[in-house]
Structure formats: structure tokens, C-alpha cells
Amino acid sequence: MEKPMVSLQRYESSPDSLRELVRLCNGFSELKPHHQVFIKPNLVAMDSQYPMALYGIFTTTRLVQDMVLLLNEFGVGNITIGEGSVRAKHFALPTEGIYEALGYPSLAKRYGVRLLDLLKGPFEKVGFGEYSLQIAKAALETDFFINMPVLKTHNQTMLSLGLKNLKGCLSTKSRKFCHRSDQVLEDHISSFVEKLRPALTVLDGIYGLEKGPFYLGAAHRMNALAASKDPLAADILGAALAGMDAAAVPHLRKYAERHGRSLRPEDVEVRGTPVKDLVKRLKWDNTWNEENTGPRAWERMGLRGVSIPKYDKTVCSGCSGIYGPILTMLMTGYKGEPYQEIEILTGKVMKPSGKARKTFLLGNCMIKLNRRDPGIREAVLVKGCPPTLEDVQKGMIQCGVEASLDVYRMFRDSLVDRYKGKEGFDESLFYLR
Template sequence: MSKPLVAVVKFAEAYQSVRRALELSDGLAGLKPGDRILIKPNLVSWDFDLPFPPYGVVTTSAVLGALVRILAEEGYSDITIGEGPLMVPKTIGQAMYKELGYHQLREKYGVKLVDFNEEKFVKTDLGGLTLSLAEKVLEADKIINVPVLKTHNQTKVSLGIKNLKGCINRASKMHCHGKDVDLSHTFPHIAEKLPVALTLIDGVFGLAKGPGPTGTAQRLDLLVASRDLLAADVVGAALLGYRAAEVEHLAYFARRNGGSLDINDIEVRGEPLAENIHPLEYDWEWTAENTGPLGYAKRGIKGLAVRKYDSTMCTGCSMLFNPVLVMLMAAFKGEPFPNVEVISGKVQLASPGFDYTVLFGMCPYKLNKDNPHIKQAIAIKGCPPDLQEFVEAMREIGVPCDYKDYVQYRHYIFHRYKAEDGFDLGLFKIDNV
């Protein structure tokens, strides 16, 4: 039995690099003339109000644009780009396409740009799990999956299999983060259903402590291409410093569908794998007592316990949890907090002995609204929660949270990326196709 083939290519000029990755992996062999091809990038989110460093967070326009050009040159004309980005408070897919220059692809090659959140979803049996998949995805003959090479604080890595979670609706995404299911045992079912013909992992940048912009990006200049979805992720995980067997959603997919997690069972062409491994951390460290990030303890913060997020926290709350952590840290002025506990997600229960209990989101509120351990609840019940409501509620109990502190932090993380270190925003624009 032949080994699955994976190409690892150094990224230089986008068009030549992508073409070489496709040639080494025989990446277009599964496509036929007339196929309805859907390209699924990773466009998890954007921020049109605050500085947003996209490095390692979203697929580069340079790679996406080069892929479309090659497909057009090879005679494939029915091309759709589709994504279902985070909805806070509304969907932003078309705005992201414009920001990233995708309209150029529509004008030159007739590419259709679809925001799944604006389209119909179809409830679909995925082999023991029912989720609502975008109809446009189900209509595709072949899917080209273009994830980013990044870590994920809930799943260790976010590569090809994880990227397909963007094909389901908001309710299904929340279901994947359920209290009675393991997150890593949900979204792999999506990959089983879809006709993924090619995975092209964009590793121009890699991201530690992802998946959002608060992680730390590195310029890696790598592309990974394979017609085998699992093999692509096994190699991608290895490049990030993780054995696939240690990544539960990859192990789960392999158990259900066959395929090896052993890197030695894959034929890797192009760059030597061992010379291109860049170990990147996926998780944020918390105190042993689970009272907050280690940074809180280093600052001497007392009277506050922020319980660590878990896999039941949905993406909407996850994107807002970091501002909460930043604002709470900035609110510490040397005096202890007024004995406050902050809980989140779908399984965390309020602990006894706290004067105030912050229920961050509708899920912890529903779970704890009758909890006898709570003396005074501060319920931020939105889905996702409202940050301004959180700020006002904390000020009422003497904790001077200020959203301006988070704005300052966002400017800081944006400006830490320097052009001389290879952080080029031009890679996220399509100006000339």
C-alpha cells in the first residue's frame, strides 16, 4: 500500500511557491473539468474597530490568490470561496472579503464569494452527530481546504480538519462546545462528510497560543500540501512541534476513518521535515490553584479567582475572554480585589467563600443561577456577553475595569510586529492578479 504524499515547500514568491507545492503533492489530480470547486480559507474573524494583526490568524491573501490563479490557468472556472466567520454581533464575511482583496478574484476570474452565515444551512447526519452544514458546501463537487499553520488553546492545533468547523452554523458550533460532548470528538465528523480533494496549509506565518490575534506569530515561510487530509494535519502538527497522537481530534479522526498518525508512514517531499520544525506553545499557563493566569500571580493580584477556560467555551465568549483578562489585570492597583470569582463555559460551578461571582455569559448563568454558593451574582447574560455591561458591573463593586486598557493592549500587540522581521500586511491584500 502506497504512503500518503505530503509536500513541504518554502514560501518565497506566492505563485511559484504554491505551484511547486501542488506539483510535488500532485494536488490537483483529484479535480475534474467542470467540477464545482469550493475553497475554504480560514477567516475566523477580523476587527474593523481596533488594530488587528492577521499574522497566523487568517489565511494570507497571497496564498489564496495564487491558488485561484493556478486553478484558472488549469481550466477550472466554477470556483467559490466560502467561509462562516465569527458573528459578533453580526456576520462580517463580505466585509472581510473586501478587506482582503478577494473582490479582485471575482472581477478577474469570476470567483463567487459566499458568506455561509448569509446562506442556507442543512441539518445533516454526520454519523452519530447531527450538525447544520452550509448548503453551499454540500453542493460542491470538490473542496480545497486552505487553513493556517497555527496552534489552538482548546485543541492544541488548528489545521485542515479543524478549519472545516467554519462550514457549520452558529448553533452547531455552540453544540460542538457542549458540556456533554468532547469538543475534539465533534468537528472531525464534518471532514468525514465533505469531498475534500486538497489541503493546502498556509504556514507563511505560524501562531503560538492561537487561534486569535492575542497569540504570538512567527514568520515561518512554509506551505504544506496533500490530497490526504489526515496526512496533511499530521505533518502540520509535526511542524508545530506536536505528535499527531497527542492531538485528540487527529487521533479520533484516525480511529474512525483509518490512516496512520505516524510521520514515518507518510512520504514527505520537498523540504526536510526535521529541519523545519518550529515548536509553538498552544496554551496559556494558569496558577496551580486555578486563580488566574500566571501573570496575575506575578503581579501579586489577590482577592480574585478567574477560572481557566475549558473546551465548552464557545468562540464568541473566547474572543471576549481575553479583553476581560486584560482589563482585570489593569484594574489591579495594589490593593486586593473584593473577593471575586469569575466563571465561564458550560460546566464551571461557583465555589463557596466568594462575595461576588461573575457569570460570564448565558451558559454559566443558566448553570449557576440557583447555586447556593453564590452570595451576589454578577450575571453578564449575553450570548456572547457584552463587555460594556461587564465593565459597568465591575465598577459598581469597586473594580475599576476600563475598556481603554484593552484598546491600549491591542495597539501594543499590533505594533510588536515589525516589517523588518517579515511581518508584511501586503500579504493580506490582493492588488494585482
């Protein structure tokens, strides 16, 4: 059997590095100038209230621009860029706002590129055996789908590469459906690719993110680019670039099992720069203590009196974006005295332990499941889907935590400051002038 092929390149200049990458994998061999091309970058979500560095979280805008340039050189005149960035009332920009902030309208102006917010639809109901999902028609009906994920780790799925990036083509309702129980997320992520069928995957590893997928992660300048016409092969090499074994990533394993595919990098033909010259081992997860009541780091801090079981796979993106602020408020609000037996429950399936004095229920799913549970002495209901940060703060204060949004802002500033003046961290790769 012929090996699937992936090209690897060190990112050195725009657009030449991408041009060589695409040439090496024959990425445009099926492309015709009259094709309607759809590009799906990863612009997962942008905070509208607090500063946020985009390294390793978003596809670099420069690389998307490079792709548009190459398509333009090829004679393609009909290009759409589509993304459905996660919306959360009061603290996340809509996709159009993100396009605007990053300078995407200049691509629209210069090259006639159409910019779409996929969350606005229209959607098509697509069958996946026993259920169906709503997928944006623009992504389904294109002649040539170019998937442009980022090289990042993910606390629920280990890695977020090409197969995972396709989740951004779903409606919000369908995305939530994918998190309905702790068992199904991997099945879903392994199957979007069977309906969307990217013709080319270009993995942007200019920055790689460990402990991702969002702003709490730590980015590294890696300058790694990978491309393939075979979506699984691109993800296998993406895992290798992150120093991970693709066979350890559940959604890749599920896809490979269904299609009788190997996950060994040796079974992929690599053209261009060897993996060993680009690899950077990325840690993917935060470890929790054995009792599952909080991050291990809290043991070192001596932080006691609170239990927050580790996020499970039922926490969808809206509420998972609040996990960071909750942990931060608990850490920055800690004054050396144990908290008064608080329990914080998240997602859709967690149940109270029966030991807490106050139980903080994050979001409508937890409230619906647990508000009348006899194991709860006093429930603190933080409503919303997802709740706002202000409501989270109020809930924390009700639990006796000195939660301050000013302190939270300082923490967020410090996350951005990590990259300021650091060699290789260049905001102009994200913000087009």
C-alpha cells in the same frame, strides 16, 4: 499499505511556491476544468472595534489568490470562496465585511470568483449517528473542495489545522452544539472531514501562531507550506511543522483510531523541503496555577483576590473572544491591592466555588446555569450570547475592577505594534490592492 503523501515547500514567491507544492503532491490529479471548486480559507473573525494583526490567524489572502490563479491556469472557471466568520454583535465584522477589508472582491472581479458568507446558508442537516449538524450546502455540494487552513495553535484543541478549519462550514447553532459539554468537542472536530471530504488541503504556514488561536497569540514567520490529498496526512505534517506530535492532539487521535490510521510522520511520504528545514516549535497553551484560579503569570504579578478558572471546551468562539479582554481588564485594572474576592465563570458547565463575594457570570449560558445557585452571594450578570465588551466592562466595574476600554485599546495597539517594522511581517500578504 501505500503511504499517504504530503508535499512541503518553503514559501518564496507567488504563485510559484504554491504551484510547485501542488505539483509535488499531484494535488490537481482529480480536478477537471468543468468542476465547481470550493475554497475554504480560515478567516475566523475580525474585530471591528480594535486593531488586530492577522498574522497566523487568517489564511494569507495572497495564498488564496495564488490558488485562484492556479485554478484559472488549469481552466477552472467556476470557483467559490466560502467562510463563515464568527459574528459577535458590535465587535466582529460579518464575513462580507472581512472579504471587503481584505480585497477579496478583486478576485471576484478579475476571475469571476463567487464569495459566500456560509453563515447565511442554505444548510443541509447532516447525520452524525445520534445527532445531526447543519452544514453549508455550498461546501457539501462542490465537485472539488480545497481546504486552506492556517498553521496555528489553539487553546482548546491544541492545533487548528485542516480538520478543525472545517468547523467554519457549520451554522452558528451547530457550532454552539459542538461545545455543549467538555467531552464532545474533539469528537466533533474529528468527524466533519468525513462529510465534507476535502479533495486537497493546503496548509498556510507562512506565519505560524503560538498560544493561538486569536490576537493574544504570537506569530512567527515560518514560510512553511504543506499540501496533501489526504486530510489527516496534511495535519500530521502540520503538527510536525509546529514541533508537535500529532498523537498528542486529541481530535487527530480520535480520527486515526476510527480509521485505523497511523499518526507517525514516518508513515507519511514527504516530497519537497524536509520538515527539519521548516519546523518552528510553537507553544500552544497558557498555564494556570495549581488552584485553577488564574494564569501562572499572575503569581509573578502578585495579582490576588480574583478567581477565573481556566476556559474549558464548552466556551464557544463568541465568549472565548471575550476571555482576552477580561484577563486584560483584570491585569490593567490591578492597582496593587487585592481584588475583593471576585469569581469569574465562563462557558456552560462551571459552578461557583461558594467562596466569592461577587460572582461574574459571563454570557447567557452561565446565567441560566448559575444565577440561582446558593453558592453565589452576589451575582453580576453579563447577559448576551456573547455579551458585548461594554457590558463586560460594566460587569467588571460592578465587581470593583477599574476596567477601562481606553486602556484596553492601548493594550490592543501594543499587540499590533509587536509586528510593525519586524522583518518578514508584511501586511500586503493579507490586504490585496
